[in-house]
Amino acid sequence: MNSKAYNTAQRQSIAGILLIFISSLYKLVKIFWAMGAYLLLSGPSKTTLIYTAIGLVVLTGLTLVYSYLYYRKFIFYIDYEREEFVLEKGIFSTENSAIPFDKIQQVYFKRSILQRVINVYSLVIDTAGSNQKEVEIKAISEKDANKLLEILLKAKSEKVEENQIEEEKLEPGNKEVWTHKVDILTLLKIGISTNYLRGLSLVLAFVMGIYNRINTYFKDQIDDVEVYFSQFSGILQSIGYLILLFLVLLLLSISITIIEVFIKYYGLKIQQTKDKLEVEMGLKTNTKVSLQPRRLQLMRINTNPVQKRFNLYEAQISLSSSENELQKNKIKIPGLGKEIVKKIKSFLYSESSGSQFRTTFSPDKLLLFRKISLAMLPALIFVVLWYFTALVSLQLWAVLVLAGVYIVAAIAIQIFSFMARKLIFTEDFLQKKKGLWNKTEETLELFKIQSISVKQPIWYRRRNLVNIVFHTAGGDLKFYAVSNDILRYINYVMYKAEVSKRNWM
């Protein structure tokens, strides 16, 4: 058989020139149509029209030449020795990509109307990762497209076979191990306890409203105590209205949240089979996701003191984004009890045994300093606004009290959340903890990293600090301003990733 087909440089179908030509023309028209319209509307003279026409002809000619050159320079072939697909393209700037067979995620056809008319296909080769990294051959004949697809898919499956077999063997074990259902009461609890922030901002708006109202009375009648007392009942009345309004708004906010939660998570069911975790939820659109430990990249557990009291934890799970389902790669599962979280963890991270060591890193005080300075900014802006403009009309004492309270509160919050920020290395895992009220705990299996970036701005150098970013296929895990003792552990993580023979997705 022609097992070595396409091993020499191939060009696209000759009709590809037409495709390139038309699409470049279309692009040009899209850029210049406004200018053309303007020219026509302005009532051009004959000579301008002639020059324009000549220009257009020349432009079209150049585009044709460009299309031809682009076609000539667009080369692809299969390198059987290296087991990769190679594509070269570009006239002015060239790009040369090589995709190893086993990195190919998907090969498929696409066809636009234009491609349909000139009877060519787009062949798209997808690799894992973001969309820009895919390779597209825009004009290929049906015969070539089919053949190439067949060869690539075959090469890919041959390369990945060993893993595939292993997987399929596991498949039949669909026996249910445990099931967890989130009942309506829990959903209600989630609804009440999640969006208290919206409630909080309402409270704030409410207080500001009262303050303004009092203020307007005070401003005019600060000296006139008599009048003030006579007006007092009026204020009380309006405050009463405000409270009523506030309560209604709060109730509305909570019920909206509850409705949201119900629509999103109604009938939430988690079922563990031997090799999968099936998650099902949703009232209107029923979402069903199956989690395999292999696909897991990053797990985040969120809670806050209120939810903790209700024994409610939320798990956010990032999966590797293959198979083009870019949106579906992050799943939020709320309303989990502590035991369930534990069960999920022990399933997803089954192979980990106890750790030999556990090292905790905290950020440097520099980060605290920076965060506090940033937090002071609003206070500064507020004071400046008050001092220089008429936007904020308050007494001096009020400003001082407000600013003082804000500064103390902000510093306290920053200090406490700074203390809560931790990065923990164990033998197989990396864990980042943060949050004062909303506690977040991110877990990453060390060998699942894609790469690591170590950043050091110039002002960190003297203090020997670094920012660390762990890149995974399901998002990044960042930790800022940490002492460079951590580099030893970075080397350890690299080592873990490099010796691992396990599949990361």
Next chain:
Amino acid sequence: MDSIAKDFSNEQLDLASLPKYESVAFSSVSSTYLIKMNIQTGILMLVLFVLLGVLWFFQLNQWQSGIILGVISAAFIFRFWNNYKLLQSLGYAVRDKDVVYKRGFIFNKTTIIPFNRVQHASISRGVWDKVLGISSLNIFTAGGSGSDITIPGLDPEMALLLKEAIAVKISKDEF
């Protein structure tokens, strides 16, 4: 606490014996890349100066244009100086199991990509690259744009060599 401290010292020995990425010998990129950066900065500067000239002619008085000229000049002197520093800070190293790339003077960033996480590698050449005879090597992972690296200012043969070396490593490191 005692036992933790014991474990800790145990593991420190172990960790210290691991190869250190921070002490590898970095290869620097071709100094032609500095020319490329300077050409690009120069073009931008020229455009801004022309723009300023036009503005000066139509809109601004001596003082205003003088100040703007000063600011732009200072910014570009900084840019040229930064280009120079950037070139010095650029470095890459290919180890047995990974590739290390560092760049940036003011914001230094070092990225380490293990070969068994590389999706694919490609070579790209812009117009100026062609004129100056250099290439860029792009290495892609599945970790998003922050995770990918582009090593600029390589000799074309070197870039090809590296790309092929990486391609071999990728396929060899697979099961």
